Amino acid sequence: MIAFIVTTIICFITYLLLTTGSGTIGLWSREELLFGFILSLIVGFVTGRIFVKEDFRMLNPVRWLTFIAYAIGPFFMGMAKANIDVAYRVITGKINPGIVKISPDLKTDLGITMLANSITLTPGTLSVDIDEDKNDLYIHWINVNEEALKGESVDCKYICGNFDKWIRRIAE
Amino acid sequence: MLEILIYILLGIGIFFNVLAGVGLLRFPDVYTRLHAGTKCTTFGSIFICGSVIILGLKMWYQGSTDGSVLAIHTVGALVAILLTNPTGAHAIARAAHKSGVEPVGAVVDSLRKKSTKKAVKKKTEVKE
């Protein structure tokens, strides 16, 4: 039931954002409000169980605020660094690639998805494959650090900095 | 004053998009090309969409409703780009590795060891 309500509310808010400026009730016209509400009820009924999987910890507003702080602060800085790094490698052509394995030790699906997407957008790394039993990630690294290769799997701090700590705070 | 900011953001966005094109042409294999093609276009699109958002907010401040609609919809497009681009890159990289493209000049490839083990296991299972 909670899954149905949450999905309906999210759908309705998205619909309202995409139809701003259509009429006179607030910013919306009466037809848009009615049709959007019926449509989001249908979508919530059909996809509620897929969208929220018996796990309501993401309903906590503190986690949303942490996510926004993460997206604006360390994540955006990491992206800027990544692009300057790629620019340097495009111009000079110096690469030393390899595929390494990391064990970030995250439990939830949402957490591992966020970590994989963050890794893809940050300096010199690209997530290639995932081991679904142990939640290990395989990373293509454009400039392999020889010191990191000694153990069985590479330490997280070479690949993703302190992103795994932030994501543990958001999604675990 | 705001116009100069918009021009600067547009310039940065164009620079990174051109960089993505040059990287696609210069890098030697699929994975390094994905580095250029994903990171640079995403970052360039953030700046281009940001300039349009600022333009919309400026129009809104001057009293036109169209401006707010423009800004909100551009935020929607930006969110769509940010969500879909890294996931698509991951899918392409995985497909490339499974279809047998080797990373050029790789120092280490821990994924290949694992995948050959799995393939051997599958073959024996079929025989049994």
Next chain:
Amino acid sequence: MMDFEYLVVLLALLFCVIMAMIRVIRGPTAPDRIVGLDTINTIVISGMVIFGAAFNEVIYIDVAIVYALLSFITTLFIAKYLEGGDF
């Protein structure tokens, strides 16, 4: 009538599309071609956003959102096809 600066931006984006198109034509393997196609999709989305600002028409940006989602599904589908195995 379009302003001059938007015309310059769109020409630069066209230049990027041409470079990615060379990769699509020349690419030695199929994943190379998909990388080029994916890059073209993202650049086209930014181009549509610029069109929306230049003509002051919101409909271009709506088209850009739908295009982003559809091209994402296309990329996933081609990747899944190359990977082989069950769907």
